[in-house]
Amino acid sequence: MPVLELRNLSKHFGAIEALVGVDLALESGEILGLMGDNGAGKSTLVRIIAGNFRPTGGEMLIEGRAVHFHKPAQARDAGIEVVYQDLALCDNLTASANIFLGREMRRRAGPFQWLDERSMHARARALFAELKSETRPADLVKSMSGGQRQAVAIARTRLAQAKIVLMDEPTAAISVRQVAEVLDLVRRLRDQGMAVLLISHRMPDVFAVANRIAVLRRGHKVADKPANDTSPEEVTGLITGAIRAA
């Protein structure tokens, strides 16, 4: 049974049809590369899954159960984590503070509650070790490289034992050298049994890690096949419309 399933999902913004009857299934331990040109509907799809938008029509199922999200917190509670394109990090806080932002570990004594900094650092250190990243929990995010920032954003998804991770253009804003580092992080998420939906413009990155590739064009899904059965040339054709469907 797929961990995430979309059935006939559509979304209209007034007269604009951002998504039209999209079916999509995502299994645990799989990386699905979602590709498409600007305005093809990738971001809309991610935002619906993440609970930012409500679909106009269609169904969304998690582990076979229909879900309706009214806000992002509900999606998170259902086991969906998002790594946003701009990473959604606070530069002025430490790595560990960012990982735990909004769900800090606390200690309590009578009416007083305070942050359990030591436990959060320990947990953050363990998460970075698991991701084989050299990022240190007490470092400020503003002093970090693009790759380390990605590691912080990805470590955050490991905190809640998510089932599904949505990654929006994780390699768009970093140097070539760090791309390999980030793709390794993506593979490690898969190896730990998560379902990863990777949204990217960068053909080589998608082909490097994805098991399966789906292509959106003007709100329609025009292809969905194993990465081995397709090629960058075919996907490019599908994205631009030179190939109508595959």
Next chain:
Amino acid sequence: MTAEQTSAKPAPAIDALAPVPIGGQSPWLAMLSAQSFWVTVAVTVTCVAMSIAYPRAFGTEENFFNITRNFSFIAIMALGETLVIIIGGIDLSVGSIMGVSGVVLGLMMFHGMSFWLSAAAAIAAGAAFGLVNGWLVSYLRLSAFVVTLGTLSIGRSLALAISNNKMFYEFGPDQRLLLDLGGGSTWGVANSVWILVILAIVLGVALKLTAWGRHVYAVGGNESAARLTGVSVDRVRLSVYVLSGVLSAVAAILTVGWLGSVTNALGLTYELRVIASSVIGGVNLMGGEGGAYGTVIGSVLIEVIRNTLNMAGVDPYWQGTFVGLFIIFAVLLEKVRGLRLR
């Protein structure tokens, strides 16, 4: 700066080879790069130099008592202002809130009501102003600058209307209590200073050790990130404006007790000194940076400069110029520190 701007800038490829950058881990480095540290040095150097130069006038117990008392009122308000600036806002209405709260206190006590009831009403008035500021800024997404400029005007006018432009100097049965609280001292230190110390410690602890404090910094650092991670941004912001109003009211009660009278002009133009204290103490006007200690030491510096200029016989007309120069210098220092981090 938003995360989008920073991440959109491609990081240089050499990053992966460079040693892990500094920041956050060395307490010594952190201290040396903190503006509050250098302000503390400036205060200490000035005090030592002045004590040597004017041992009979500056270096006396009496003068130190005066200095500490004088900055305590401003510093209490600046604690609230600092919170507001950390979340990326500004509160221009603190002086007017002080005026309204002071007049409410004076009027009620003049009519024979108890100190505690009147003080509670004054604080409630401050909280109400903070609530209005915070609600308009958080829930209606209006600009903090414009909203608090509006409440600055409203507050001053309300103070005038409530007091009917009268001065209050008779405070009924609890007059003694009020005057002792604001003007008296305990163990050789002015009561208002004790209250400042307690408030600063409570706030400092809350900022560093509680989830609320962490969220205050998060909202100032990257509001959309805070929202996406589930921080209740609007509630945090509202709480900060309310605290700013409440602290202005507390400062009003103490000031009225010290002066022994209150008019509707109480706190007029104080917002400038309050914001100056915060900024000199290392609060970043872009949000996300600052603390309780820095705010207090910032207001200490302003008062020490004022006092020093008095002692040195500088025409008081020039005081504003010096304070202004320090504000600009503080912002310049922030810029230099920012460059070094990048």
